[in-house]
Structure formats: C-alpha cells, structure tokens
Amino acid sequence: MSLISEPIAAFSPLYEQIKALILASLQASEWLPGEAIPSEMELAARYAVSQGTVRKAIDELAAQNLLVRRQGKGTFVATHQEDDWQYRFLRLEPDSGKKLHLKNQFLACENMVSDAHIAQLLNLIAGDPIIRIDRIQSDAGRPIVFEEIWLPEVRFKGLTLDALNAWAGPMYAFYESQYATHMVRAEEKIKAVLANSRLANHLQVTEGAALLSVERVAFTYGNKPVEIRHARYDTSEQHYDNKLN
Amino acid sequence: MSLISEPIAAFSPLYEQIKALILASLQASEWLPGEAIPSEMELAARYAVSQGTVRKAIDELAAQNLLVRRQGKGTFVATHQEDDWQYRFLRLEPDSGKKLHLKNQFLACENMVSDAHIAQLLNLIAGDPIIRIDRIQSDAGRPIVFEEIWLPEVRFKGLTLDALNAWAGPMYAFYESQYATHMVRAEEKIKAVLANSRLANHLQVTEGAALLSVERVAFTYGNKPVEIRHARYDTSEQHYDNKLN
DNA sequence: CAGTGGTCTAGACCACACT
C-alpha cells in the first residue's frame, strides 16, 4: 500500500497568489488610497504571469471593494474620500426617501484604558490605552445618531477633540488622511433597546422610547479590527436599510 | 457641425446577452431549482459562443446566488431546499453564538383583499385578493419572532393553515416545492419599536418592551415582488447580524 | 494618437466526482 500524506497546503491557483501579493502591497501602503496601481500589463510582467491571471486577481479584489476599476484610466486603490463612498457603511435612510445630510457634533475625546470587552474586540489586552469618542449626528438640526467610538491609542496617537471638530467630512475619510488607516469592511450587531435618561437627552426623545442599537467592529487590511462603535439610532422617521442576496 | 444621436441602446457585451438567455430559461422553469443546467460546453454550442463567454455569464449568475457551481459535478439552479440555504435570509443570531433552532407555529391564514400599501409593494391594485399569514417562531419554547406575511392570491392559490402546519421546514422551501416560486433576493427596512399589548402577548414580553421591526419585500426571478413580511424580533438575547463590505 | 481596462476566442492542461 502507498503512503500518501495529507496535503499540508491545499492547492492554490496562481491568481490567488497574485491576489495575496497585491494585497500585501496594499497593506504595506505601496499604493495609497485613491492612487492608481500599475497597469495589468505591468503587473503581469512584474509577477511573470499572463495578463489574464492578473486580471482575475484584480477582478476579485475589485469585487471585495478593495480596488476600483475605471475603464480607460486604470485600477485604483479604494478610498473613503470619493464622493460616492463617503457613507459606504451607513445604512440609515429617511422613510421619506430623501437623502440624509448628517452634521457632526463631537462631545468628547478622551484617553483611557480599555476594559476586557473592548480589548478583546480590538485584539488588545485589557488595560491597553485607547481613545474614546462621543458624538451626535444631526439632520436638519434633529439629532438622529448618538455614537460611542473606541480606537486603539497606538494607531491613533494624538487624536484630540479639536482635531475632530476641525474635520467636516466622514470619519473614515478622516482616519484615512490623518492616520493612514483605510477601513475595508465592518460587522454590525443590531438590537432594539429602550432609551435611558442619558440617551433620551442626547437624542431628544422621551425616556423609554425605542432606539436601534448598532454595535460595529470595523477592519483594515489583513482583517485587523481597528475601530469599535456603539451607535443608537432614532428610527422614528428613518430606518436601517438592508439588502439580502 | 455633426449630428451625433445619443446611443439608444448602450453597448452590450456577448456574455451579458448569454446571461439574459440563461436568466430567461430560469424564469421559464426550463431548469428547476436543485437541477443541473447543461454543461458549459453544451451551452457554448447552443448559443454559438466560446466556452469562456458562457463561463463569464455563469460566473456572474453564480455571484448573484442564482446558480451554484460544483467542480466535477456541474452547475445547479440555486434552491432553498439545500441544508445550508435553509435560512439564507435569516440574519438573527443568539448573542451566545449558539445556533437558533426555530419552530413554526402558524396562527392564521386567511384570504382577504389588499390595502393600498401592500398592493403597491406587491405590484398589485388595491382590492386585489391576497393571503395573510400570522406565525410565531420559537427557540427552545421561547417565542422569538412574530411575523405577518402577505402573498398575492394568484400565485399562492389554495394555501391553507393546514397545509402550512403540515410543513416542517422553512417557508421559502415550501413556496418552492408547492408553488414553484423561488426567492432570489430581499430588501429589509429595520426599526426599533415598542411592544403593544398584542405583540407583548405573542412574544411573551412586557408591554412597552423594545422590539426589532423588520419589513421585508422578497423577489423572484425578474425582480418580481411576491412576498411581504413584517416581523418583530425579540432581541433581548439575540441580535440581527450584518456584514458591510 | 497611445494607453488603459474590457471582451472574445481557442487550446492545453489541472482538479474533482462518479462509476
């Protein structure tokens, strides 16, 4: 009888390896968000494979929203600074169908040490330094969202309330331009909760009103969690919109 | 100066046309859910294109979850009857991480006429006949979900409470096997609401408890809406799980 | 016009499932 050992590494097609190489370059900031990566022909030459193989690798990265293809122009590193990506992860929509125009109001930005829960979510150790931010987002003067945000202090060193208040655009564009941190994906856990007095005050609803609780973990390249958010949405006149495929 | 008319029909690549042809066959039930479609070679011959072009068409349909590729076996029409697709559209998960084992309890199944709201969502006219179903889903004896469901009577003729109670599996597998209706995608609008006495009673929570309200429209082939659901989830020990990419 | 991504082809070969 023959001795056939279990394959340690499963078969990995060439384009998967190319994908990994491109990903490594993204992670190493060889090409920055918004910039063009080399053309398919150049990459094919660099990796010594055919254009079709590079193409398949890029296709998959584009499907995961890591790259953006633009015919005639090139392939670009995805960025949260583009107009149509500004609110890529925001699923809240007014019932009326109009568009939300959210304005930030930052309440706090303080350095502290993480508890066990936040530490675990961020792959840190309880007691590691973190930054905690509170903010309210309003549409036409009406508060809609109250959010608590936790960030690892190592990555977001020196972040202050003043810096936040000086920034007009969305949070993830801020992280990208100020801290070279691009968010790739996020996971959310949604519940219905009752407003306590603090939440009621922030969102100008009555105590005991129903609010949507949204806990988010956001990840950069390499599946690294770098932001925790706990949001409460007032869904009396807006809803969380989701598509199932 | 030259007179250049706007292109009426934009350029449409071959594989898009093949995609449309395959879609038409699916919609016409030429191949039923769970069945294999012809091999790539056969389809290439049938449509007189290369295998690569058929491949790209199938790739995109598989990405939309309309087809399922299985190496060495063939390409199959997606079905809700497969084990791992049973709860493809259910995003509710226990906080504990365990799996939910939901048991159905159907409360009502009655014929009625649609109001303007439901009619509009189902592309019907107010007054058209519809079927309305109430059900409760429980996990380990605890009611978790209360749902109202509306179906167009034309498509689901003769549906009775007894038929529902005789069915053990998930709803969309039932529609598929009994009414030749396969659900392709769905849209959900989520809010937080307070339990009124009726909801409190169904879900065994106190009046004024916070509940997740989930309004779903589900579509078959050809973007045709064929089911409306309004669910209320008790999220005290479970949450709605969502991934953002 | 040159350069980029996008389409289409034809053919060779690999991995996997079934028999």
Add this chain to the structure above:
DNA sequence: GTGTGGTCTAGACCACTGC
C-alpha cells in the same frame, strides 16, 4: 476513464480616457 468545472496562456480586437 470520462465528464464536469477550474486555471492559465497568447493573441486579437473593442471601448473609453486623455493628450
């Protein structure tokens, strides 16, 4: 072994962008 989907290649040509 045969048939299926999966990978990879090389080359031709099309569509779009910007100089």
